[in-house]
Amino acid sequence: MKKLTLILCLGLLACALAGCGQPGEKAPAAPRPLKEAVAAAAADAGALVAIPAEDLEDVLGIPPEDYSEFVYLQENSLSGREILVLRAADAEAAQRVRGRVEAYLERRRKETDNYLPEAYKLLMAAKVEVKNHTVALIVGEQAADEVRKLLAGE
Amino acid sequence: MIMKGMKAERQFVSIARGLGRGRKGAPKAGRESVFAGLVLDISGPRDIINAFGSARKEGKTMRRIVSVLVAALMLLGCLPGLCEELTQEQLFSYYDGSVFVGDSITRQLRVFVLEKQETEPDFLKNARFLVTQSYFLYTASRKYLQKNANNLIYRGEEMPLCEIIGQMKPKRVLILLGVNDYVGEKIEKGIGWCERIVDLIAETSPDTQVIFESLTPVTPKFCRKKDYRAMWDDYNAALEEMCRRRGAGYIDIATPLKDADGYLRADYSSDGEYHLKGVGLQLWLDTLAAYARQQYEAGLWTPEASR
Numbered sequence: 001m002k003k004l005t006l007i008l009c010l011g012l013l014a015c016a017l018a019g020c021g022q023p024g025e026k027a028p029a030a031p032r033p034l035k036e037a038v039a040a041a042a043a044d045a046g047a048l049v050a051i052p053a054e055d056l057e058d059v060l061g062i063p064p065e066d067y068s069e070f071v072y073l074q075e076n077s078l079s080g081r082e083i084l085v086l087r088a089a090d091a092e093a094a095q096r097v098r099g100r101v102e103a104y105l106e107r108r109r110k111e112t113d114n115y116l117p118e119a120y121k122l123l124m125a126a127k128v129e130v131k132n133h134t135v136a137l138i139v140g141e142q143a144a145d146e147v148r149k150l151l152a153g154e
Numbered sequence: 155m156i157m158k159g160m161k162a163e164r165q166f167v168s169i170a171r172g173l174g175r176g177r178k179g180a181p182k183a184g185r186e187s188v189f190a191g192l193v194l195d196i197s198g199p200r201d202i203i204n205a206f207g208s209a210r211k212e213g214k215t216m217r218r219i220v221s222v223l224v225a226a227l228m229l230l231g232c233l234p235g236l237c238e239e240l241t242q243e244q245l246f247s248y249y250d251g252s253v254f255v256g257d258s259i260t261r262q263l264r265v266f267v268l269e270k271q272e273t274e275p276d277f278l279k280n281a282r283f284l285v286t287q288s289y290f291l292y293t294a295s296r297k298y299l300q301k302n303a304n305n306l307i308y309r310g311e312e313m314p315l316c317e318i319i320g321q322m323k324p325k326r327v328l329i330l331l332g333v334n335d336y337v338g339e340k341i342e343k344g345i346g347w348c349e350r351i352v353d354l355i356a357e358t359s360p361d362t363q364v365i366f367e368s369l370t371p372v373t374p375k376f377c378r379k380k381d382y383r384a385m386w387d388d389y390n391a392a393l394e395e396m397c398r399r400r401g402a403g404y405i406d407i408a409t410p411l412k413d414a415d416g417y418l419r420a421d422y423s424s425d426g427e428y429h430l431k432g433v434g435l436q437l438w439l440d441t442l443a444a445y446a447r448q449q450y451e452a453g454l455w456t457p458e459a460s461r
Contacts, residue, residue, distance in 0.1 A: 049268045058282065061310015076265035078258065078425060100310050107312075111287040111304050116258075 032153055034085055034134075038071045041149040042083055042138070048073035060100045062086070066093040080112060080119025081140045085150065088133040097135045101128045105137060240450060243276065244457040248446035250280040251325035255294065255306070255315060259370060259429060260330050261285040266435040284308070284318060291331035295347035297354055315351065320358030327355065328405070330367040333428055338369070338385030345389075345396050352400050365403030366393055370438075371411050371418040376427040383416045407441045 039045045051072040056062045067086040075081040084101060088094035105128060112120040126139040131151040138146050254260055264283040271277050286304050293303045294315045305312035308321065319327055329351065337344035352364050368390040372382055390408055397404035411434055413419045420426075422434030430438065449455040 049265050050272070051268065054282070058309065059307050061307075074265060076262060076269065078429060103310065104307075107304075107307060115288045 031087070034069045034071045034087060037150055037153055038073070038083055038085055040153075041146045042140070042142075044081075045073060045083065048075055048081070048083065056086075060104045062097055062100050065089065066097055078116050078119060080108070080116065080122045082137075083140075083146075084137040086135050088135060091133065094130060094133045094135060098128055098130050101135055101137050108139075240447060240457065242443065245443040245446040245450075246278055247457050248449060248455060249278060249326070249328075249442065252280075253282045253284055253319065253322060253324040253327045254330075255284045255327060256330040257285065257289040257334055258287040259333065261287060262424070262430055263435055263438060266432065267439075282322070282324070284315070288334050289331060291335045291337055291344060291347050294329070294331055295350040295354070314354075316354035316358045319355050319362060323359050324362055326363045326365055326403075328365045328367055330370070330407075332369050332389065333372075336382075338382050338389045341385075341389050341392050345392050348393060348396060349400060352402055363403060365405060366397055367405045368393065368408040370428060370430065371408050371416065372428045373418045373420065373423050373426055377417070387416070403445075405441060405445045407438050410437045410441055 051074055053064060053070065056067075056070060056072065057064065067088050069087040071083060071085045073083040084104075086097050086101075088097045105123065105126060109120065109123045112123060114120075122139050122141070122143070126137060126143050129136050129147050129151060131154045134151060134154040136147050136150055138150070140146065254263065256263075260283065264285055267278050267281075267283075271279065284306050286306050288304050289306065290303065293300050293305065296314055297316060299305060299312060299314050306315055306318055307313075308318040329348075332338075332344055335344065335347075337347075348366060355362055355364055369386050371386060377383065386408070390406070394404045394406070396402070411418055411422055411430075418428060418430075419434070422430055422437065424431035424434075446455070450457075
């Protein structure tokens, strides 16, 4: 009886040690901090001004619970240059955030139409991109390239 | 304060000494003895002597002396050096709980403040900005949303200014608008829109103080088709008068930005028309600090009271 019990315990132990993983499988890597990802994608990110989280809620209507991380940068000129990237809390939040950012982009286009032609041109070329839970809007001369680099790591 | 039955002269000297003003030593004989210890500029004592003499002659001594003393106290209150010197942090605390409303010009101030906050995190940290490029003074004066206009955005929704202020309930709202309206060409209408804004905010947020900032000056390039300088100045003068009449605040941010000809100084302009760059934006902030100092020296605000 004692031997049987011992064999059963050893078997359970072996199962517990072997059952949780597959050979060669690694735990998913933690996502790169957005600030680093943006700095790697946009050469001038360090020269842009950081907009605080209050603006995300006050202006875009994105509450803090809808995202875990964000980067929001603007240039202090009339060029229209800006970078807005958020890591949404989950898939549903990502959809809400996408909607808000798209509405924001439409308003920026309306504001600059017939007023700031260069900024309007950049805003018309920009679009909101989503990958996994990351929502990105980049406005600038190299926007398409910058978004591609940014989302490649998401 | 003034005891009934005392001679007017003794009352006056007693009060003056009580104020702790003036020189030491025995008073000189004659008229000077009445004013021993009372320090004012040269016109002050003479006026007080005259008021004093008239009051005695006409037999209205008590009332006149009280009036003169109140005026003297107010004069003393305005003298420099009597108010404690405030730090920059204290001065800008005047704008805690304030909302700055404007168009692309105020948007530039917003981003400039954010840049300053990178090294001074507390600078204007308790102020908010409501800005939309090409925002019109007319739109700001409307009670209902203007569907085809560039509106202010709050919590992701377009809203009229009065409604947003009604939700935010800020301590003060500072408004710089009118360039997009070319309001210098329609001064009466523009002032009417400003009065409407005062009325609407009084309805939605009665405790919010409204302060208008003057239109900023423009460059010669902006004036190539029409010289707007005098129109802008006339509008600002009318705006200042309206603010005085309606009890709103008024800050002249234009004058420090002008050159000798009344244009926006070239080295303050970012686009050669009417937008500002760093130097000009810093001057704007300096003007705001000066306004806060004026409020303090006028006894209308203290840093402790605003926190």
